[in-house]
Amino acid sequence: MRNIVLIGFMGTGKSTVGKRLAQSLAWDFVDTDYEIGEVTSLSVSEIFRRHGETRFRSEESIVVARLSQQERLVIATGGGTVLNPLNWNALAQNGTVIALHASLETILARIGNKNDRPLLKAPREAIEKLWSERQECYSQADFIVDTSQKSVDEVVKEILIQLERMTKNEFSEVAKD
Ligand code: S3P
Secondary structure (H helix, E strand, C coil): CCEEEEECCCCCCHHHHHHHHHHHHCCEEEEHHHHHHHHHCCCHHHHHHHHCHHHHHHHHHHHHHHHHCCCCEEEECCCCHHHCHHHHHHHHHCEEEEEEECCHHHHHHHHCCCCCCHHHCCCHHHHHHHHHHHHHHHCCCCEEEECCCCCHHHHHHHHHHHHHHHHHHHHHHHHHC
């Protein structure tokens, strides 16, 4: 059984939804930012401040490579994780990739005031540019769920329905062969 990988911009709900989804499936939940913190004993902000983004991205790739080899995990990635094609390939080879989407307004209302995301300490135009630039990458996911106006339970339900549809399609593809 493959993993389920949640991708998407900061504040789209990857960790919150991922935890609840893992509970529903009785799978383990992992969060790449949390794992990086465990390995380095530093918070994401501290790594950025002390060592820079390049070091953060290299720790992130090591964590991704390790998690991609496991099974039955719900993996919440960081917003920039899958921009590296090596990370994308590793995660997608052994997992269903689900993009969580939210409008920039929703994102800023959810996390704009929090202080733990170095890339959000920027003018709104810069955040908007980052958000826009990344949409094409996120749109390559197996499917996309908009979380903007939905509760966590509604998002989880939608994911479970889509996963079931995918499984049925896979079976019908096999039946055709
Ligand atoms: C980042 C998103 C963050 C974290 C880091 C960089 C990004 O994770 O990995 O601050 O590049 O978008 P969340 O998406 O969980 O906030």
